[in-house]
Each structure stands twice: as structure tokens, then as C-alpha cells.
Amino acid sequence: MADQIDFQPVLLGSDINVYGMARSFHEEYGLKSVAIGKGVLGPCTASKIVSVEVVEPKLEDDEVFVRTLLDFATRYKGSGKKLLLVPCGDNYIKLLVRNQDKLRGIYEFECIDEKLLMRLSIKGSFYEVCTEHGFSFPKTTACSYENYRGITLPFEFPVIIKPSNSVAYWNCRFPHKKKVFVAESREEFDAILDAIYSSSYKDHLILQEYIPGDDSNMRVMNCYCGRDKKVKLIALGNALLEEHSPEGIGSYAAIINGFDEKLNEMMKGFLDGIGYVGFANFDMKFDQRDGTYKLFEMNLRQGRSSFFVTAAGYNLAKWLVDDVIYHKDLPCTVAKNKVLWTIIPTKIIFDYVHNESAKKEARALIREGKVCHSYYYNKDRSLRRLINYAKNQFHYFEKYKRYFGNKGLRD
Numbered sequence: 001m002a003d004q005i006d007f008q009p010v011l012l013g014s015d016i017n018v019y020g021m022a023r024s025f026h027e028e029y030g031l032k033s034v035a036i037g038k039g040v041l042g043p044c045t046a047s048k049i050v051s052v053e054v055v056e057p058k059l060e061d062d063e064v065f066v067r068t069l070l071d072f073a074t075r076y077k078g079s080g081k082k083l084l085l086v087p088c089g090d091n092y093i094k095l096l097v098r099n100q101d102k103l104r105g106i107y108e109f110e111c112i113d114e115k116l117l118m119r120l121s122i123k124g125s126f127y128e129v130c131t132e133h134g135f136s137f138p139k140t141t142a143c144s145y146e147n148y149r150g151i152t153l154p155f156e157f158p159v160i161i162k163p164s165n166s167v168a169y170w171n172c173r174f175p176h177k178k179k180v181f182v183a184e185s186r187e188e189f190d191a192i193l194d195a196i197y198s199s200s201y202k203d204h205l206i207l208q209e210y211i212p213g214d215d216s217n218m219r220v221m222n223c224y225c226g227r228d229k230k231v232k233l234i235a236l237g238n239a240l241l242e243e244h245s246p247e248g249i250g251s252y253a254a255i256i257n258g259f260d261e262k263l264n265e266m267m268k269g270f271l272d273g274i275g276y277v278g279f280a281n282f283d284m285k286f287d288q289r290d291g292t293y294k295l296f297e298m299n300l301r302q303g304r305s306s307f308f309v310t311a312a313g314y315n316l317a318k319w320l321v322d323d324v325i326y327h328k329d330l331p332c333t334v335a336k337n338k339v340l341w342t343i344i345p346t347k348i349i350f351d352y353v354h355n356e357s358a359k360k361e362a363r364a365l366i367r368e369g370k371v372c373h374s375y376y377y378n379k380d381r382s383l384r385r386l387i388n389y390a391k392n393q394f395h396y397f398e399k400y401k402r403y404f405g406n407k408g409l410r411d
Contacts, residue, residue, distance in 0.1 A: 005029050005030075005031055005081075006080065006081055006082060006325075007081055007082040007083070007084045007108065007321065007325050008031075008033075008034065008076060008079075008081045008082070008083055008084065009021070009022070009025045009031060009033040009034070009084050009086055009317070010033070010034055010035070010036065010069075010072070010083050010084065010085050010086065010107065011033050011034070011035040011036075011050065011086045011088055012035070012036055012037065012085070012086065012087045012088055012089065012092040012096075013035065013037045013087075013088040013089045013092060014035055014037040014039065014040050014041045014043070014044040014052050015041050015043060015044075015088070015089070015304065016043045016304050016343065016374055016375065017088040017089070017301075017302065017303070017304040017306065018035055018037070018043065018044055018050065018088045019043035019044055019047070019050060019374065019375070020302075020304075020306060020307035020310070020374050021033070021086055021088060021302065021306075021316065021317065022035070022044070022047070022049050022050035023049060023307065023310070023374070023377055023380070024307070024310045024315050024316045024317035024318075025049075025317040026049040026377075026379065026380075027310065027315060027317075028315045028317050028318050028321075029317070029321075032048070032049055032050065032051065033049065033050045033051075034050070034051055034052075034053045035050055035051065035052045035053065036052070036053065036054040036056070036059070036068060036069070036072060037052055037054075037055060037056075037059065038055070038056065038057050038058075038059050038060070039055055039057070040052045040055060042388060042392065043374075043375060045384075045385075045388060046382055046384040046385050046388070047380055047385070048379070048380045048382070049377070049379070049380045053072065054068060054072055056068050060091050060095065060167070062095060062098060062099060065095045065099060066099050066102050066103065069085075069103060069106070069107065070102075070103075070106060073106045073107065082108045082325060083106070083107045083108060084107070084108045084109070084320070084321065084324060084325060085103070085107040085108065085109040086109075086320070087301060088301060088302070089301065090121075090166065090299060090300070090301065091167060092301075093111065093117075093278075093300045093301050094117065094121070094300075096109065096111055097111050097112060097113070097114050097117045098114060108324055108325060109324065110226075110227050110277050110278055110323070110324055111277060111278050112275075112276060112277050112278065112300070116274065116275070116276070117300065119274075120274075120298055120300060121300065123140065123142070123164060123206055123297075126297070126298060127140065129270075129274065130295055133266070133269065133270040133273060133274075134266060135266065135270065135293075135295045136287075136290075136292045136293065136294050136295065137294055137295045137296070138160075138208040138209045138210075138211055138294050138296065139154060139155045139208065139209040140206065140207065140208045140209075141153065141154055141207050141208075142164065142204045142205060142206055142207060143193070143204065143205050143207060144203075144204050144205075145197050145202045145203075148193045148197060148205070149190075149193075151207075153189075153207065155209040156209070157183060157184055157185055157186065157189070157210075158182050158183060158184050158210035159182070159183045159189055159207055159208070159209065159210060160180060160181070160182055160206075160207070160208040160209070160210055161180070161181040161182070161183060161189070161192055161193070161196075161205055161206075161207060162179075162180045162181070162205070162206050162208075163196075163201065163203065163204075163205060163206070164203055164204040164205065164206050165201075165203035165204070168200075168201055168202075168203050169201050169203075171200065172196075172199040172200045172201040173199055173200070174195050174196065174198055174199040175195065176195065176246075176409045176410055176411060177195075177199075177246060178246040178247075178249055178407060179246065179247055179248065179249045179250055179251075180249045180250050180407065181407055181408065181409065182210060182407035182408065183408070184408070188408060188409065191409050192408075192409050193205065195409055208296075211285045211287050211294050212287075212288065212289070213285065213286065213287075213288060214354050214355065215239055215240065215241050215242045215353070216238070216239060216240055216241075216353060216354070216355035216358045217239075217285050217286045217287075217288070218238075218239035218242065218252070218283070218284070218285050218286075219236060219237065219238060219239065219258065219263075219283075219284045219285065219286060219293060220236075220237040220239060220252055220255065220281065220282065220283055220284075220303060220305060221234065221235065221236050221237070221263070221267060221281070221282040221284070222235045222237070222279065222280070222281050222282075222302055222303055222306045222309050222316075223235070223267060223271060223279070223280045223281075223282075224278070224279055224280075224316070224319045224320065224323070225271050225272075225276045225277050225278060225280065226277070226323045226330055227277065227323055227324070227327070229272070229275040229276065229277055230272055230332070231267075231268045231271050231272055231332050232319055232323065232330045232331070232332055232333065233309075233314060233316075233319050233332070233333050233335070234264050234267060234268060234332070234333070234334045234335065235257065235308075235309040235312070235314055235334075235335035236257065236258040236259060236260055236263065236264070236335070237252070237255040237256070237257055237258060237305070237308050237309075237341075238255065238256050238257070238258040238358070239252050239254070239255055240253075240254040240255065240256060240349055240353050240355070240358050240359075240362060241253045241254045241344070241348070241349055241352055241353055243344075243399075244399065244400060244403045244404045244405065244406065245399045245403050246403065248399075249407060250283075251304060251305070252303075252304075252305040253342065253343055253344045253348075253396075254340065254341065254342040254343075254344060254349050254353075254362075255305055255308045255340075255341045255342075256338060256339070256340055256341075256358070256361055256362065256365065257308060257309075257312045257335060257336075257337060257338045257339060257341075259334070259335075259336055263293060264334055267282070268332065278300070278301075279300075279301050279302040279306075279316070279320075280298060280299070280300060280301075281298070281299040281301060281302055281303035281306065282295060282297070282298050282299075283295075283296040283297050283299075283303075284296055302316060305341065305343075305374075307341065307372070307374045308339065308341035308372075309335060311339045311341050311372035312335055312337040312338060312339045312341075313335075313337045314333065314335045314337070338365065338370065339365060339370045339371065339372055340362050340365040340366060340370060340371040340372070341371075341372050341373075341374070342371065342372070342373055343373065343374055343375060344393070344396045344400075345393050345396060345397070346362070346366065346371070348396055348397065348400055349362055350362075350363075351400070352400055352404060375389055375392065376389055
């Protein structure tokens with residue numbers, strides 16, 4: 001089948017999101033994807049369905065990014081295959097948007113313009129867009145290195161603390177560092193800010209009210225919008241559990257597909273209204289106090305947990321290929337099939353999820369054989385991958401035992 005395909009997926013990155021997209025391409029077309037990234041991470045190691053062909057540590061530099069991609073494209077000159085470029089990380093989509101004119105004609109892709117990118121990626125303007133389209137969001141403010149001491153908060157504790165500049169934060173170091181913090185008191189709040197700003201991180205911090213409820217109140221939505229700037233796919237996921245390790249807080253570990261007609265219509269109106277193109281991923285939380293979804297953020301790409309959409313029968317690669325490569329006229333599809341998607345052992349789900357109805361649904365799906373693990377793929381097995389998979393799963397038991405519920409300044 002792959003011999004008859006007239007395109008080659010080129011994925012940017014090497015994390016679980018990249019592997020999920022590679023698996024989507026392989027399941028639908030029998031294709032092996034190639035990837036370009038800053039390194040080679042576990043999910044793409046020793047794989048038969050994706051090969052990290054170029055490792056460039058300085059890939060996030062615009063000039064290096066363009067040069068690397070142009071150089072790589074020469075490998076396929078004369079092959080007759082179109083190179084389908086798929087960014088799988090926030091920085092890669094920003095690099096593509098900024099440099100799209102230099103890559104068009106060499107690679108096949110569709111993306112938004114830089115003006116819309118800035119409007120959606122900066123928290124202040126993003127929340128303005130949310131207000132215009134009727135979306136609720138947590139009460140939010142920000143602080144800077146210059147004004148954080150003694151800052152007055154417009155809401156009560158607990159308070160969520162997260163960086164506005166994820167790249168700078170990723171590169172900083174300080175004791176008890178976490179991807180996201182939750183401060184239960186003013187004393188803890190001050191200590192966390194002092195710790196962060198004692199590091200090399202000097203950019204703004206986003207401060208938000210904490211929406212009550214456990215992980216099962218979280219929702220994730222993945223959408224695809226076509227070249228005509230209309231929504232083609234909407235898929236909602238109900239989280240069961242998030243990761244709780246310092247570097248993983250806020251990332252989904254287990255999801256069951258959901259459906260909410262009102263939310264679907266709101267999201268369709270929002271994306272159609274702003275003229276969005278490509279994959280979009282939304283994180284939100286159901287607020288039981290007022291019965292609304294509070295939108296946290298929008299990622300201008302498919303989410304790292306987005307394989308839950310493919311697993312339910314809505315292959316993300318197919319929507320992308322039909323639109324970008326074959327220019328098909330696609331209707332809007334709303335995902336309704338259900339599956340239990342996980343990156344953790346199912347025992348952890350039943351040990352740590354508090355929501356009994358969610359656990360009941362998970363058990364029923366497992367009995368029906370409707371369970372999927374992104375990392376474990378029957379057509380990509382080898383001794384090395386099985387060993388890596390076993391280690392990966394074992395470590396989750398340690399992580400949850402050590403870190404579950406800990407979002408403060410401590411180990």
C-alpha cells in the first residue's frame with residue numbers, strides 16, 4: 001500500500017505526540033513517517049513506524065529551522081512524493097508560521113498567519129477572543145520579576161501558577177521545580193514565586209483562580225479546520241486522570257471520549273469565526289459551581305493526548321491528508337465513538353481516580369476490548385521497545401505513589 005502513496009509525512013519533534021501521529025499515518029496508509037527534532041525521545045526510539053532522520057539541537061532558531069528543512073527536502077528531490085509537514089509542538093508551529101513563505105512549494109502544509117498566531121498565543125489577547133465568542137475562563141492575572149513581591153490577587157486561594165514563556169521556563173533550574181504549581185496559601189504562593197525568580201527565569205508568570213474538582217472534571221477537545229477555514233472534525237475527551245510528576249503536571253494520562261452538543265457548537269462557531277486552519281487543541285475544566293466549562297488554553301496543534309481521537313475511529317492523519325494533499329471537500333464530523341485511551345497502566349486508573357461513574361465506564365470499555373495505549377502498537381514491536389515500554393509503565397507506579405496530589409514547592 002505504501003508504494004502507491006504519493007506523499008511522505010515529515011513530523012517535527014520526537015515525543016509521544018509525534019509517535020501518535022506516526023501511528024495514525026501507519027494505521028491508515030501503512031506508511032513509515034520521518035521526523036526532525038532537537039533529539040530522540042523514548043516514544044520514537046527503535047521504532048518501525050517513525051525514524052528521526054535529523055537531530056538538530058538548534059532547531060528552534062529560525063535560520064537553522066529553515067536551512068534544516070530545506071536541506072532535508074533535497075533527499076526527496078525527484079522522488080515524486082509530496083512532503084507533508086506536520087509540526088507536533090508549540091514552538092514548531094510558531095516556527096512554521098513565521099517561516100511559511102520560505103517553505104511553501106517545498107513542503108505541503110496549511111497554517112494560520114502570524115497575526116492570528118500572536119492573537120491566540122498571548123494569554124491576554126486570547127482571553128479577549130474567548131470573551132467575544134462566549135467562552136468562560138478562570139479569573140486570571142499575571143506578575144513579572146519586577147512586581148511580583150507583595151502582588152495583590154483579585155481572587156482567593158488556591159492559586160495556579162504557571163509560566164507565560166514555556167521555553168525559558170523549560171531551560172531554567174531550581175529546587176522542587178514543577179511544570180505547574182498550585183499554592184494553597186499566601187505563604188506558599190510567595191515561596192513559589194521566590195523560588196522561580198531565583199532561577200534564570202525572569203519572564204511573566206500567569207496566576208489563575210483554581211477551579212474546584214479532581215482530574216475527572218478536565219476536558220480536552222481536538223479539532224481540525226480545513227484550508228477553507230471551516231471546522232472538519234470535533235472530538236471531545238473526558239479526562240480520568242492527569243500525570244502528576246513534576247514535569248508532567250497538566251498532561252492527560254487517561255481519557256474516555258465524550259460528547260457535548262452545546263460545547264461542540266460553541267467551538268465550531270469560535271474556530272469558524274476566527275478563520276482558523278489546521279489542528280487545534282483546547283484544555284478546559286467543568287466548573288460545578290456554575291455548570292460551565294472554563295477554558296484554560298488553546299494549543300495551535302494536535303494535543304499530546306490526541307491519539308484518543310484516532311483510537312476512537314477518527315484517524316487524524318486521514319483528515320489532514322484528505323484536506324492538504326487531496327483537497328477533498330470535507331463535511332464537519334463530530335466524534336461520538338468511545339474508547340479508553342491511556343498512557344499509564346489501567347491499575348493506576350482504578351487506584352487513583354475518585355469518580356466512580358468514570359471508573360465504571362472505564363471497566364465496561366475494557367471488557368469490550370475498547371482500550372488503547374498510544375505507546376503500545378502491535379505493528380511496532382521489538383525486544384528493545386518492549387523493554388522500554390515495560391520500564392515506562394513501571395515508573396508510572398513510582399511516580400503516582402510519590403507525587404500524586406503534590407503541586408506545591410516540595411518533593
